[in-house]
Amino acid sequence: MTLSEICIKRPVLASMLNLVLVIIGAVSLQRLPVRELPDIDPPLINITTIYPGANAQVVETEITERVEDVVNGVEGIKKITSESREELSSITVEFTLDRPIDLAAQDVRDRVSRVRGELPDDAEDPVIAKQDSDARPMLWVALYSERYSTLEITEIADKLLKDALATVSGVSSVILGGEKRFAIRVRLDADRMAAHGVTVLDVERALTEQNVELPSGRVENMSREFTVELLGELKSAEQFERLVVRQNGDTLIRLADIALVETGVEDERSVARYNSKPAMGLGIIKQSQANTIEVAKGIKRVLEERRSTLPEGVEAFVAYDESVFVEESIEQVWDTLYFAFILVVLAIFVFLRSGRSTLVPTLTIPVSIVATFSVLALMGFSVNILTMLGLVLAIGLVVDDSIVVLENIFRHIENGMKPFEAAIKGMQEITFAVIATTIALLAVFFPLVFQTTITGRLFIEFSVALCGAVLVSSFVALTLTPMVCSRVLKSQHDVKHGRLFMAFERFFEGLSRRYENSLSKVLRHRRLAAFFTFGMMLMTAVFYFLLNQEFLPDEDKGRLFTVAIAPEGATPEYTDRMVQKMESIIAAVPEVAGYFSAVALPREGPGKGSEGLMFVRFKPDRDRSLQDLLGGPSGIGARFFGEVEGAIAIPIMPKGLGGGFSQPFQLVLQHDNLEELDKFAGRFAQELRQTGQLVNVRSNFEINKPQLRVEIERDRAAAL
Numbered sequence: 001m002t003l004s005e006i007c008i009k010r011p012v013l014a015s016m017l018n019l020v021l022v023i024i025g026a027v028s029l030q031r032l033p034v035r036e037l038p039d040i041d042p043p044l045i046n047i048t049t050i051y052p053g054a055n056a057q058v059v060e061t062e063i064t065e066r067v068e069d070v071v072n073g074v075e076g077i078k079k080i081t082s083e084s085r086e087e088l089s090s091i092t093v094e095f096t097l098d099r100p101i102d103l104a105a106q107d108v109r110d111r112v113s114r115v116r117g118e119l120p121d122d123a124e125d126p127v128i129a130k131q132d133s134d135a136r137p138m139l140w141v142a143l144y145s146e147r148y149s150t151l152e153i154t155e156i157a158d159k160l161l162k163d164a165l166a167t168v169s170g171v172s173s174v175i176l177g178g179e180k181r182f183a184i185r186v187r188l189d190a191d192r193m194a195a196h197g198v199t200v201l202d203v204e205r206a207l208t209e210q211n212v213e214l215p216s217g218r219v220e221n222m223s224r225e226f227t228v229e230l231l232g233e234l235k236s237a238e239q240f241e242r243l244v245v246r247q248n249g250d251t252l253i254r255l256a257d258i259a260l261v262e263t264g265v266e267d268e269r270s271v272a273r274y275n276s277k278p279a280m281g282l283g284i285i286k287q288s289q290a291n292t293i294e295v296a297k298g299i300k301r302v303l304e305e306r307r308s309t310l311p312e313g314v315e316a317f318v319a320y321d322e323s324v325f326v327e328e329s330i331e332q333v334w335d336t337l338y339f340a341f342i343l344v345v346l347a348i349f350v351f352l353r354s355g356r357s358t359l360v361p362t363l364t365i366p367v368s369i370v371a372t373f374s375v376l377a378l379m380g381f382s383v384n385i386l387t388m389l390g391l392v393l394a395i396g397l398v399v400d401d402s403i404v405v406l407e408n409i410f411r412h413i414e415n416g417m418k419p420f421e422a423a424i425k426g427m428q429e430i431t432f433a434v435i436a437t438t439i440a441l442l443a444v445f446f447p448l449v450f451q452t453t454i455t456g457r458l459f460i461e462f463s464v465a466l467c468g469a470v471l472v473s474s475f476v477a478l479t480l481t482p483m484v485c486s487r488v489l490k491s492q493h494d495v496k497h498g499r500l501f502m503a504f505e506r507f508f509e510g511l512s513r514r515y516e517n518s519l520s521k522v523l524r525h526r527r528l529a530a531f532f533t534f535g536m537m538l539m540t541a542v543f544y545f546l547l548n549q550e551f552l553p554d555e556d557k558g559r560l561f562t563v564a565i566a567p568e569g570a571t572p573e574y575t576d577r578m579v580q581k582m583e584s585i586i587a588a589v590p591e592v593a594g595y596f597s598a599v600a601l602p603r604e605g606p607g608k609g610s611e612g613l614m615f616v617r618f619k620p621d622r623d624r625s626l627q628d629l630l631g632g633p634s635g636i637g638a639r640f641f642g643e644v645e646g647a648i649a650i651p652i653m654p655k656g657l658g659g660g661f662s663q664p665f666q667l668v669l670q671h672d673n674l675e676e677l678d679k680f681a682g683r684f685a686q687e688l689r690q691t692g693q694l695v696n697v698r699s700n701f702e703i704n705k706p707q708l709r710v711e712i713e714r715d716r717a718a719a720l
Contacts, residue, residue, distance in 0.1 A: 002427065004431060007478075007479040011487065014480050018479065021472065021475075022371060024371065025371040025374045029370070029373040033291050033292070034293050034383045035383075036325065036384060036385060038381070038457070043094065044131035046091070046129050048088070048126065048129075050123070050124040051088070052122060054120075056084050062119065062120050063119060064084045064091060071091070076095045076099030078095055078096050097454070112126050137285055138284060138285070138286050138295065138321075139322060142318075142319035143156065143157050143279060144273075144279035145314045145315065148278075151181075154176065156310065158176065158179075165303070168295065169295070170286050170294060171286060171287070172287045172290075176282060177283055177601070180266070183264055184240050184262075185261075196258055198246050203259070212232045213230065213231075216228035216230040236263075242255075269572045269607055271572065271600065272597070274319060275595060276580075276587070279596065281319065293330075297323075319596055319615070320559065320617060330384075330385070330388065333389060337392050340396070341365055344395050345365075359484070360402060360406045361403050364473050364477065365399060367472065368398040368469045369391050372472060375465070376464065376465060381465075389462065390461075390462040397469070398469050398472070398476075401437055401438065402473070402476065405481045405482060409426035422485075423482045427482045438470055441470045442470060442471070445466050445470075446463060449463050449467075560652070562613065562650065563648075563649070563650045564582060564611065564644070564649050565610065565648040572609040575610055575647065576612065582640065582644055583597055591622040592617070592618055593617045593618055595615065596614065597614045598612065598613055626653060630651055637651050
């Protein structure tokens with residue numbers, strides 16, 4: 001007895017089997033992570049090392065070259081790129097796609113640990129991290145105020161919001177961007193130091209030895225026990241001023257005698273604003289398997305609850321929300337899915353011309369689509385645009401097997417058999433045909449699973465979703481469809497057709513005759529038909545090569561990222577003036593909802609004073625697209641180029657996958673001599689600009705930062 005025959009004779013069993021698939025799929029759908037695109041982060045590992053006070057050349061020789069040499073022997077490396085700049089060494093190691101990233105990261109950590117002893121003592125420990133799109137903030141909460149300073153806003157965010165936001169389900173961590181931390185600043189007076197015979201090393205030693213908080217144990221006697229607390233940590237400017245730096249005889253030289261001590265911020269170089277007002281942000285990083293949309297809803301709910309606890313004059317709101325575009329995209333695909341379902345049902349009804357017959361294949365669609373989510377959950381995939389598009393495409397495929405089963409059973413009913421007997425007889429004839437049809441469809445789409453390129457990996461989840469739906473539809477066609485046919489379809493002797501059915505019948509009979517005549521003509525002119533077919537294939541190939549090709553198209557996501565690059569050696573104050581010009585241009589655009597700007601913002605290491613950035617958010621209900629706002633003689637791009645003199649302002653539309661905000665076209669130049677490389681790169685960049693086809697051409701190799709070189713007279717130094 002076959003599976004189909006068992007299900008026909010036991011309808012409850014058939015119904016329960018398919019109902020279980022639907023329930024498991026529905027539960028899986030609630031637990032699946034939601035994201036814009038599949039998670040296919042390239043196998044990249046970043047090694048970041050901070051060397052305070054060192055210039056780019058020292059960082060290159062003392063840090064970067066040593067780490068590169070030891071990492072170069074790790075298995076599976078495709079390429080290594082590095083950047084050495086003031087106080088920071090950043091090395092990116094790219095591995096082949098078949099190299100497990102976790103094993104590669106462990107190998108890199110082992111290699112770097114070997115060289116740690118060879119690095120300068122003042123250098124911080126190298127930080128090794130995998131590049132992960134989920135490690136970037138998916139949502140930014142901005143805090144700004146006209147009454148409070150950024151230092152005070154940071155304290156408010158840290159105490160009132162950070163911990164509360166971190167407890168939201170699905171949140172991995174909360175970072176503070178543009179923060180200002182309290183610090184004591186000691187400004188040494190060289191003349192007063194010389195007068196008292198105090199050196200910088202004396203000051204450093206005093207601060208290190210006297211500003212400590214050590215465990216001090218306890219004191220016990222016969223009846224009491226006391227915990228000893230050593231109050232050695234200095235907490236105010238007055239305490240630092242009384243610090244003894246040196247003793248000359250009976251005279252105590254205090255820090256106030258040789259320096260100006262004042263309270264301030266730890267980083268004076270960085271500046272952050274929201275809508276041109278002092279601000280800072282809280283970046284929300286979600287867990288890798290968390291639902292982007294649900295995490296964003298939880299953050300907004302907590303933010304609304306905490307808004308009343310903020311001091312008067314402090315405003316907090318969501319400045320950037322990645323879930324908005326993800327939710328809109330997924331909703332559009334869901335709408336397409338519903339619309340496709342309606343169209344398929346109407347098409348089936350038009351051709352079958354029977355409500356009962358239409359019901360049979362229609363049941364296949366929800367069962368197959370919903371059950372497929374359990375396959376996605378089993379594979380560790382997510383609900384994203386491509387998996388949903390795979391299900392949209394599957395709607396037209398999952399009904400094929402059921403229609404084949406329905407037509408064969410219906411044929412036996414027309415020949416006089418009872419529906420129950422016709423269902424058993426029909427399934428005995430076409431069971432293997434249904435299986436063969438499923439295998440043929442899988443043979444078309446399943447090979448995408450074996451793709452190893454970045455583009456190929458993008459479609460793995462698409463392939464699995466589509467193949468999963470086809471497999472489930474085959475199971476439904478062998479179990480639920482014949483059972484429903486045996487119960488729903490009626491003997492043709494009991495069926496009376498109405499006028500609508502007869503009208504459709506006459507239409508299809510006429511259509512069939514016209515098709516028969518057309519086919520006869522084609523068969524009589526076979527050479528002409530073959531020539532026409534070949535011509536269509538040739539035209540298709542020609543048009544394919546004429547089309548522009550790119551990895552992902554530019555999308556209007558309602559946000560813009562802008563980089564401001566001032567001349568090398570520019571101060572943060574100079575760069576900030578350039579950014580303020582950009583702010584005035586952005587503020588004049590009526591479609592702008594808000595913008596966040598920063599100068600010398602610390603990222604992997606200390607912020608660079610010659611760089612600024614802006615995140616711009618546009619209104620969703622605007623009439624002009626982002627491309628229209630950027631382009632044209634009066635667009636944002638043209639105004640940046642013409643009005644922001646003294647800096648390069650580059651507007652970038654963020655891509656939805658990998659790469660972040662990198663430019664789409666990059667060239668790599670190599671030379672053994674740095675000065676020759678700099679000259680050639682400058683000439684090459686100038687020639688590229690003159691082609692008129694490229695804009696914002698610049699080199700990331702910059703050795704023109706102004707420096708003060710100090711040459712030590714060693715004989716005189718030794719005599720001191």
